Amino acid sequence: xxxxxxxxxxxxxxxxxxxxxxxxxxxxxxxxxxxxxxxxxxxxxxxxxxxxxxxxxxxxxxxxxxxxxxxxxxxxxxxxxxxxxxxxxxxxxxxxxxxxxxxxxxxxxxxxxxxxxxxxxxxxxxxxxxxxxxxxxxxxxxxxxxxxxxxxxxxxxxxxxxxxxxxxxxxxxxxxxxxxxxxxxxxxxxxxxxxxxxxxxxxxxxxxxxxxxxxxxxxxxxxxxxxxxxxxxxxxxxxxxxxxxxxxxxxxxxxxxxxxxxxxxxxxxxxxxx
Amino acid sequence: xxxxxxxxxxxxxxxxxxxxxxxxxxxxxxxxxxxxxxxxxxxxxxxxxxxxxxxxxxxxxxxxxxxxxxxxxxxxxxxxxxxxxxxxxxxxxxxxxxxxxxxxxxxxxxxxxxxxxxxxxxxxxxxxxxxxxxxxxxxxxxxxxxxxxxxxxxxxxxxxxxxxxxxxxxxxxxxxxxxxxxxxxxxxxxxxxxxxxxxxxxxxxxxxxxxxxxxxxxxx
Numbered sequence: 001x002x003x004x005x006x007x008x009x010x011x012x013x014x015x016x017x018x019x020x021x022x023x024x025x026x027x028x029x030x031x032x033x034x035x036x037x038x039x040x041x042x043x044x045x046x047x048x049x050x051x052x053x054x055x056x057x058x059x060x061x062x063x064x065x066x067x068x069x070x071x072x073x074x075x076x077x078x079x080x081x082x083x084x085x086x087x088x089x090x091x092x093x094x095x096x097x098x099x100x101x102x103x104x105x106x107x108x109x110x111x112x113x114x115x116x117x118x119x120x121x122x123x124x125x126x127x128x129x130x131x132x133x134x135x136x137x138x139x140x141x142x143x144x145x146x147x148x149x150x151x152x153x154x155x156x157x158x159x160x161x162x163x164x165x166x167x168x169x170x171x172x173x174x175x176x177x178x179x180x181x182x183x184x185x186x187x188x189x190x191x192x193x194x195x196x197x198x199x200x201x202x203x204x205x206x207x208x209x210x211x212x213x214x215x216x217x218x219x220x221x222x223x224x225x226x227x228x229x230x231x232x233x234x235x236x237x238x239x240x241x242x243x244x245x246x247x248x249x250x251x252x253x254x255x256x257x258x259x260x261x262x263x264x265x266x267x268x269x270x271x272x273x274x
Numbered sequence: 275x276x277x278x279x280x281x282x283x284x285x286x287x288x289x290x291x292x293x294x295x296x297x298x299x300x301x302x303x304x305x306x307x308x309x310x311x312x313x314x315x316x317x318x319x320x321x322x323x324x325x326x327x328x329x330x331x332x333x334x335x336x337x338x339x340x341x342x343x344x345x346x347x348x349x350x351x352x353x354x355x356x357x358x359x360x361x362x363x364x365x366x367x368x369x370x371x372x373x374x375x376x377x378x379x380x381x382x383x384x385x386x387x388x389x390x391x392x393x394x395x396x397x398x399x400x401x402x403x404x405x406x407x408x409x410x411x412x413x414x415x416x417x418x419x420x421x422x423x424x425x426x427x428x429x430x431x432x433x434x435x436x437x438x439x440x441x442x443x444x445x446x447x448x449x450x451x452x453x454x455x456x457x458x459x460x461x462x463x464x465x466x467x468x469x470x471x472x473x474x475x476x477x478x479x480x481x482x483x484x485x486x487x488x489x490x491x492x493x494x
Contacts, residue, residue, distance in 0.1 A: 228348065257352070266350060269348045270349050
């Protein structure tokens with residue numbers, strides 16, 4: 001499997017189907033070892049070692065400036081786009097070093113999609129928003145694939161009669177689900193989410209949270225959130241980053257929120273520090 | 275009146291649980307004294323006092339519910355609230371058992387069956403509740419674990435008291451049998467309730483251990 005993944009990152013072919021993924025619920029998809037990230041002279045992450053399990057929702061929480069979004073962006077090499085950013089240490093996707101020679105970051109991002117804090121649909125029709133990711137990858141666009149992605153994003157019933165209307169006409173919550181559909185359409189393995197519900201009202205937030213739980217059936221989800229209760233509700237594993245860009249605790253979400261191992265984590269999640 | 279600040283409310287809850295426990299143990303000890311001496315006035319005071327325990331229990335339950343709903347506690351805060359939520363239920367039940375004992379004293383024409391050994395047996399059970407709540411208050415995991423072993427001793431003593439009552443019933447002559455059956459029945463119910471007080475003390479210790487260390491070893 002690791003060899004297949006390694007090849008696929010170089011050749012950009014998607015080799016594993018969702019069915020195959022569903023059969024391997026406990027494998028590590030992404031792992032980092034002693035990962036350091038610098039923005040110029042500033043160190044944003046220090047010695048991050050973590051194994052992110054397949055078909056689980058992993059939440060990353062921590063105070064502002066602790067490096068959680070930086071870590072998320074490392075996972076699909078989005079930080080490559082920042083000139084001053086320097087990454088040291090090891091980061092592996094299915095065992096393949098994502099910084100190895102020959103690994104195409106664009107191919108990596110096809111495998112590891114991303115949803116951002118603010119819904120950012122393109123000024124195109126709802127249909128074209130979903131189809132866009134397929135077109136830029138020279139993949140075939142079919143009505144079935146678009147419908148499947150919109151269904152997976154729990155948006156189909158709300159938009160099926162207005163697919164040719166602009167994505168910008170949708171509500172904030174619908175726009176975010178449209179962005180999730182756009183991320184799903186190219187059939188990634190991992191979906192990274194950076195505060196996907198922070199700009200939404202409680203009803204829209206609830207829909208996104210339900211959707212995230214459903215997505216974990218087929219995808220691996222890594223979500224950064226400031227909302228600790230959201231992390232507690234939706235994630236299987238929780239990583240707690242604290243000031244200084246350090247990963248202090250990574251465990252089952254139940255353990256982190258009921259009986260954390262570290263005093264600093266206890267103090268942070270109970271609001272005594274942060 | 276509960277304070278409004280979150281951390282003050284947690285400290286208040288902790289204190290109020292201890293105060294409720296002190297009230298319940300006082301009432302239970304009064305019920306034991308009333309049963310041992312046949313003091314029906316004291317028994318009546320215990321029965322009448324149960325509504326105060328119930329009201330304080332319901333107020334603490336409301337406070338726990340509000341804290342969970344409004345403050346969304348986690349980690350040690352969550353364990354304090356959920357443990358307290360369960361502990362006050364055990365305390366309220368001990369209050370009910372004190373009321374049962376006092377009500378039997380009120381209704382009884384005769385004194386309590388001597389084979390019960392109520393002051394010793396009931397005193398042990400009351401002391402267990404006190405020890406459990408002290409373990410809760412001082413966050414002492416070893417004291418929590420010690421309660422489980424102590425309950426085995428109480429269960430053994432209750433078992434022996436039960437046998438004594440049954441033996442004395444079998445030894446009664448035919449002429450005394452109806453009165454002896456009533457006294458034995460009352461004695462057996464009292465022993466059973468004392469054993470239950472010990473079980474509630476263990477429950478309190480189990481919840482306290484979970485609260486302190488996240489250790490659920492005593493929860494069964």
